[in-house]
Amino acid sequence: MGLEELFESLTEEQQIFQFGVETDNPLAHAFPRKRVVHAGLNGTVVAPDESQAIWQEIMSKPPQEKGTQTAYIHIPFCKTKCLYCGFFQNGTDQAVEDQYIDALIKELEAAAVAPRLKDSLIHAVFIGGGTPTSLSPRNMARLLQAIQRCLPLANDYELTLEGRIHDVVPENMEVWFANGVNRVSLGVQSFHTEIRRNVGRLDDQETVLKHLENLCSYNQSANVIDLIYGLPGQDLDIWKEDLDLLMASGVDGCDLYQLNVFDGSDLNKAIQAGRLPAAATTEYQSAMFSFGKNYLAQHGYKRLNICHWSCTNRERSLYNTLARSAAPMFPFGSGAGGHVDGYSTMLHRIIQPYEAYVQMGKKPFMALMKQSPLEPIVEEVQAQFEMGAVNLQTIIAFDARLKDLQWVFDLWQKRGLLAFNGIQYELTEAGQFWQVNLTQSTLECIQFIMTGQNAIAVEKVAAQDSAKADAMVQAMKKMKEMYSGHGVEVMKKMAEMSGGHPSARKRGAMSGKKGAEAMKQMGNPMGDMADPMKKMAEAMNRMSPEELQAVMKRMMGDD
Numbered sequence: 001m002g003l004e005e006l007f008e009s010l011t012e013e014q015q016i017f018q019f020g021v022e023t024d025n026p027l028a029h030a031f032p033r034k035r036v037v038h039a040g041l042n043g044t045v046v047a048p049d050e051s052q053a054i055w056q057e058i059m060s061k062p063p064q065e066k067g068t069q070t071a072y073i074h075i076p077f078c079k080t081k082c083l084y085c086g087f088f089q090n091g092t093d094q095a096v097e098d099q100y101i102d103a104l105i106k107e108l109e110a111a112a113v114a115p116r117l118k119d120s121l122i123h124a125v126f127i128g129g130g131t132p133t134s135l136s137p138r139n140m141a142r143l144l145q146a147i148q149r150c151l152p153l154a155n156d157y158e159l160t161l162e163g164r165i166h167d168v169v170p171e172n173m174e175v176w177f178a179n180g181v182n183r184v185s186l187g188v189q190s191f192h193t194e195i196r197r198n199v200g201r202l203d204d205q206e207t208v209l210k211h212l213e214n215l216c217s218y219n220q221s222a223n224v225i226d227l228i229y230g231l232p233g234q235d236l237d238i239w240k241e242d243l244d245l246l247m248a249s250g251v252d253g254c255d256l257y258q259l260n261v262f263d264g265s266d267l268n269k270a271i272q273a274g275r276l277p278a279a280a281t282t283e284y285q286s287a288m289f290s291f292g293k294n295y296l297a298q299h300g301y302k303r304l305n306i307c308h309w310s311c312t313n314r315e316r317s318l319y320n321t322l323a324r325s326a327a328p329m330f331p332f333g334s335g336a337g338g339h340v341d342g343y344s345t346m347l348h349r350i351i352q353p354y355e356a357y358v359q360m361g362k363k364p365f366m367a368l369m370k371q372s373p374l375e376p377i378v379e380e381v382q383a384q385f386e387m388g389a390v391n392l393q394t395i396i397a398f399d400a401r402l403k404d405l406q407w408v409f410d411l412w413q414k415r416g417l418l419a420f421n422g423i424q425y426e427l428t429e430a431g432q433f434w435q436v437n438l439t440q441s442t443l444e445c446i447q448f449i450m451t452g453q454n455a456i457a458v459e460k461v462a463a464q465d466s467a468k469a470d471a472m473v474q475a476m477k478k479m480k481e482m483y484s485g486h487g488v489e490v491m492k493k494m495a496e497m498s499g500g501h502p503s504a505r506k507r508g509a510m511s512g513k514k515g516a517e518a519m520k521q522m523g524n525p526m527g528d529m530a531d532p533m534k535k536m537a538e539a540m541n542r543m544s545p546e547e548l549q550a551v552m553k554r555m556m557g558d559d
């Protein structure tokens with residue numbers, strides 16, 4: 001069965017979920033929602049009693065070539081937990097931190113003597129978290145010196161320290177720069193004091209800008225910041241202010257991240273309890289993405305990948321680029337992930353077992369996975385989508401059967417997500433916004449072509465869109481009460497008129513405007529209600545098919 005036949009065999013809901021919909025506004029509505037945080041395919045878990053032997057075997061052999069490699073070092077501590085964040089593991093505690101750094105250094109020292117590492121080169125090291133910048137100057141010096149001693153750093157290495165603005169103070173920076181840090185990546189999220197504090201950030205705008213100025217004055221590192229779009233209360237005006245302050249701050253680059261609102265997160269709970277304003281819907285986020293991308297381009301920023309920009313040549317973003325490629329990534333620390341020679345791994349997320357394994361001289365695996373045999377293709381596809389264009393010929397080079405992908409790429413071209421330039425399919429602005437969905441669906445198509453298996457991955461990462469459905473249901477209920485004489489039948493009619501059901505929309509159902517027209521033709525049973533009805537029909541027309549379906553299901557269930 002080819003991809004087109006697979007598509008025809010799916011239910012309408014599955015088709016929309018996996019392949020998207022045809023719409024005249026693909027930036028906002030090409031898919032019902034973002035469906036994963038990172039695209040990928042699952043591997044097979046290795047039996048725990050085999051994992052140490054497999055790792056020893058890998059590490060005992062010198063590498064076949066001096067290829068480009070990375071190391072990821074995880075610091076699982078944060079001073080406070082931010083509401084939106086899924087990365088938090090532990091609060092800070094000096095005694096726990098001291099002991100943890102002892103174990104981390106031991107883990108690095110064990111790897112340093114292994115031929116697979118010592119006879120190779122490491123081009124990019126990322127110390128991530130959690131909040132690595134929160135380490136005490138003494139522990140930071142010990143860790144950085146261990147990295148210099150244990151990892152075979154290439155001459156043009158990149159060593160990134162990730163963290164928080166709050167820790168950017170002279171006593172910390174002096175240690176960072178005396179011990180080889182040459183890139184600092186800080187989460188600013190927003191410069192707006194109230195918006196920052198609402199989600200648990202510590203400093204006000206003035207402090208953020210002052211700390212960034214101090215960091216830049218050392219002139220020792222490429223400095224980049226993370227900004228998030230779609231935070232509670234952050235509208236397009238505030239987003240523009242965020243971008244203006246980014247450009248005024250003197251840093252070398254930035255990541256612009258779409259806020260993921262996880263279903264069970266503290267953030268979603270706070271919004272639902274009314275303690276915070278709603279977060280932007282996916283549709284509003286798409287406008288923020290478009291504005292941010294175009295505004296930075298207008299100001300001469302260079303696009304390094306889908307969500308990363310630089311404004312100086314100092315910023316290379318080497319680690320982030322390599323992390324999405326096939327380059328091996330050696331993991332160290334509690335909660336670190338990595339992949340080496342066909343195996344991927346996550347190290348113990350709980351500190352006690354992590355330390356116990358290290359003390360026993362074992363690699364502290366929480367799980368070791370044999371990567372899918374499709375992994376080389378997966379990595380190639382991920383890397384290409386990240387860079388904003390996909391070249392079908394390089395994918396077909398892995399296996400001729402993959403030429404069937406042309407069917408889905410052409411479908412997405414028709415839908416305004418890709419544009420073929422004679423050599424490769426470039427992601428349009430809409431395609432860039434929906435890049436993770438496009439990548440995930442492409443990987444699922446590859447899996448289907450190569451194995452006959454179609455698995456559709458789903459993660460709940462856009463809880464804010466359900467809030468939109470909630471609001472619509474409430475508004476519809478109110479109307480139903482106000483105009484109870486006319487009954488819910490009119491509501492249903494209106495939903496149909498607005499293209500309410502995905503199948504209706506796909507068949508080219510009426511727009512909100514057409515719906516209001518049609519109401520007139522029906523003799524307008526609602527009299528004075530035409531205007532609010534028209535507004536509601538228009539609002540419904542702006543909803544994604546999945547949101548509309550949720551609203552309709554709930555309204556029907558109410559009958």
Ligand SMILES: C[S@@+](CC[C@H](N)C(=O)[O-])C[C@H]1O[C@@H](n2cnc3c(N)ncnc32)[C@H](O)[C@@H]1O
Pocket residue numbers: 084085086087129130131132162163164165186187188189226227228257258259260261262
């Ligand atoms: C692992 S965090 C560490 C950053 C650092 N601890 C800090 O607080 O600035 C890296 C980045 O992930 C991003 N991030 C975390 N949770 C997110 C979410 N729910 N949606 C979008 N981006 C998120 C933030 O921009 C953050 O700076």
Ligand code: SF4
Pocket residue numbers: 077078079080081082085086087088129130131164187
């Ligand atoms: S954003 Fe950073 S400081 Fe906040 S909880 Fe996540 S990792 Fe910790």
